[in-house]
Amino acid sequence: MYNVTISDIAKDSGVSTTTVSRVLNNSGSVSPETRERVLEVIKRRGYSPSATARSLSKRVSSTIGVIVPEVDNPFFGEVLRGITEVIDKNDLTLICCNSDDDPNKDKKALEMLKEHRVRGLVYTPAIDYSNKEEKRSLKKMLKDINSPIVILDREIDYLDLDGVFFDDSKGMYNATKALIGAGHTKIGIINGTLDRVLARNRQEGYLKALKDSGIIPIKRYMFYGDFRMTTAYELSKELLSMKDRPTAVLTCNNRTSMGFLKALYELGESIPENISCIGLDRIEALDIMGINFNYIKRDAREMGRQAIELLINRMAFPDKEPIKRILETPVIIKKI
Amino acid sequence: MYNVTISDIAKDSGVSTTTVSRVLNNSGSVSPETRERVLEVIKRRGYSPSATARSLSKRVSSTIGVIVPEVDNPFFGEVLRGITEVIDKNDLTLICCNSDDDPNKDKKALEMLKEHRVRGLVYTPAIDYSNKEEKRSLKKMLKDINSPIVILDREIDYLDLDGVFFDDSKGMYNATKALIGAGHTKIGIINGTLDRVLARNRQEGYLKALKDSGIIPIKRYMFYGDFRMTTAYELSKELLSMKDRPTAVLTCNNRTSMGFLKALYELGESIPENISCIGLDRIEALDIMGINFNYIKRDAREMGRQAIELLINRMAFPDKEPIKRILETPVIIKKI
DNA sequence: CTGAAAGCGCTTACAG
DNA sequence: CTGAAAGCGCTTACAG
Incomplete structure (x- = not known):
């Protein structure tokens, strides 16, 4: 079974393809009667113009x-x-x-x-x-x-x-500030490796907030993954098992937050009782469950x-x- | 700036478009030298064939x-x-x-x-x-x-x-059976309206399981929404506030589960302490948080x-x- | 191994 | 208001 083409419509309506094209595109002028007739044939034959052919001839695609x-x-x-x-x-x-x-x-x-x-x-x-x-x-x-x-x-x-x-940098800045405001000074971050702009932005806001508050950044509180859950999970286990571990953690995307929470809950701990956290991106399910997950909101x-x-x-x-x-x-x- | 076409390549290589087409598609035979030359020109000009033109002339799209x-x-x-x-x-x-x-x-x-x-x-x-x-x-x-x-x-x-x-019907059947096996007899369901196949299948499994266990289905335990969260949330509030409410609930898709849990947690209640639940579809976050959310697994x-x-x-x-x-x-x- | 020519299904100056 | 013809960028019999 073949697709109906503009020529079929032209033939059936007793006009040229030019005219059919005109009614199709509402371009040029066509007498009401002709238009009517063409429209009727189009409908009857179930014709729809080929986007491919149209793109080619118009030299632009949609x-x-x-x-x-x-x-x-x-x-x-x-x-x-x-x-x-x-x-x-x-x-x-x-x-x-x-x-x-x-x-x-x-x-x-x-x-x-x-x-x-x-x-x-x-x-x-x-x-x-x-x-x-x-x-x-x-x-x-x-x-x-x-x-x-x-x-x-x-x-x-x-x-x-x-x-x-x-504005991830600003988001992280404000989040870090919020943690500091709540009394935290030992603030960890689970980020991506710094060869990525994404990670550098987040890092920047974090460091600036620490600096502005006179807190000296601690290297061993900074973790670098790849924004994937499994990696974040491993890093989080590491972080959580430190002898002198952070009292608050920033997680740098939704997958990272998941990895962190997985590690945390496996230890039988929870937020914010055992450790504070602010994540990047809302996690719908947590919100709905009434779990107090703080986050930097991004309207995707x-x-x-x-x-x-x-x-x-x-x-x-x-x-x-x-x-x-x-x-x-x-x-x-x-x-x- | 115009896109390079097959004719440009043909001209530059001193062959016909037919030949260029042949090397492009590895069809027909082309002498090694010609092929070499054409390939070189293609590369130099950064040519890539138009999928649109190709579809039109081949009468099939990809x-x-x-x-x-x-x-x-x-x-x-x-x-x-x-x-x-x-x-x-x-x-x-x-x-x-x-x-x-x-x-x-x-x-x-x-x-x-x-x-x-x-x-x-x-x-x-x-x-x-x-x-x-x-x-x-x-x-x-x-x-x-x-x-x-x-x-x-x-x-x-x-x-x-x-x-x-x-096999949603079977899934619901087994889920219902599981609840019954755990001692539940007052089992609610939050489904979609029965004009939808999806909902009918779920309903079927649910009813069959009740029947096979000699439990009489209770109309007022059956709720019909539209598989959206907000609707499920409202229905769940209704369900949860019944004087003689179910002791277990089946939620018929992931959005419905969310609505149900939202209503439940707002009441300060939780699963399975206050009410049992089996949902359709895993909800990743819950799993990861170690929340005991039972579900019918579907590998999307x-x-x-x-x-x-x-x-x-x-x-x-x-x-x-x-x-x-x-x-x-x-x-x-x-x-x- | 290679090319001229027709055709895919449209649109668009151009002419009337 | 309408149409013949060229062209968009390819592929594919067909012929050599």
Whole structure:
């Protein structure tokens, strides 16, 4: 069974494909009667125009690409929710890729999106491409995409692109301050390794808050993982078993918080009774269970929405200055 | 800046586009020297073939559509994870739509995927299209997609399509049996309204278990919502405040479990001390916190994988009998 | 091993 | 208001 084409409709209506195209796109002028007739045939034949053919002939696609590092992380679930909301409103189509935080898959995804000639890209890089060669190569790939790009959540500081980010540094600063305000001085942090911008931002806020309060940072209270739960779990066990352990801990993303809590509860301890904690990102289930989990709030859905809005904006005005949007990160304290 | 085309490569290499196409697709035969030269030019110019043009001329796309009702539900996050895994391996492209459980958006998504001439579709319908007219219309839309379709998680019983489902009925049966085995006889259920297959399956397992144990079902212990948290929360408050309330409750999806727990914890009560509960779907955070939340386990990632596998299989063999895959739903009891 | 030509299903100047 | 024709960037018989 073949798909109906515009020629079929033209034939059936006794007009040219040009005319059918006109009624399809509400462009040019068509007499009411003709329009009527064509519309009727379209309906009867169940015709819908091929997006592929249309893209090719118009030299633009209506397709937006998005690459996320973890589709199954609730944070990116929210991001995608926000993205789809505005995609729908603008009659765009979303091609979705999961890089699994693997640079190779990341590159494959980039290549694939390029082949699809996406109209724009919302991009969260898999990891920091840190060495010179990698940077150069990423730079080239992004340029080759040849469409507007908005960076989401993970800044690429050597490229001048639109982006939307959270003020993680400020969030961590305020969180650290809150702990200090509650009397803590021995404050641990479970972060990612510092070759990642994400981790450096968090570290910066943490250190600044300590400094501003005249507290000397303690190296052995700082742990560096990879933002994954299992690693955070191991590091947390280490932290929790220190003889002179911190009385409060900052966990630097939702997976890390999970790892920390797992280690803590396995010891039969809990927050904030045995140790205080402020995590980055809300964990819905904890909130709902009435567990006093303090967190730095980040509205991921809003982030998704703003990313696409920036992108659509950029599609309209390719030559304006790059825009960076920084979202607020309020600290929600339940019980320290 | 224009994209490089196959003609540019042909010109630069001093061959025809036919030949370039041959080296691109490793089809036909090309002399080693020619191939070498073409490859070199492709690389130098940073050429990548247009997927759009290719689809049009080959009359097949490499694009798979997926419609999920809630991208931001962890269950579907896992499903998408599974789907992307096998999509990647097969060099396919994923167009992702969120219907938000809204039949109108669902239809729009279907229409859009049709226009994109997707090679196949993994489909979780927004709701049960229950009245005759809706059924007819959905049937027609799916037929118009004109590509293989695999139904995921929510059966459409009046269509004979491939599908992958969980044995929810059996899961509920075993869960109910487990509660009975632990001495419960007053067992409540928070389900969806029975016009939905999902809800009927759950109900069936529940009732059968009661019957097999000689327990008379009590109407007022059965609550019907919409699988959303807020509704489940309200129903749970109602349930929990009954004078003669159940001593155990079955919650019929992860959002419902959340609503139930929220209501419970707000009362200062907890599981299983004040009331027993078995939910459908694991809730990661609870597990990790060492909270004894019993659940019927459903491997959503595996479901996603199998759905695409069925689809790919169907793409290869369009005329075989429809296949239904039913996944196991073991009951995980922590503490009743 | 290689190329000219037609075709995929649309859109868009251009002409009337 | 309408249509013939060229073109978008590929692939694929067909011929040599």
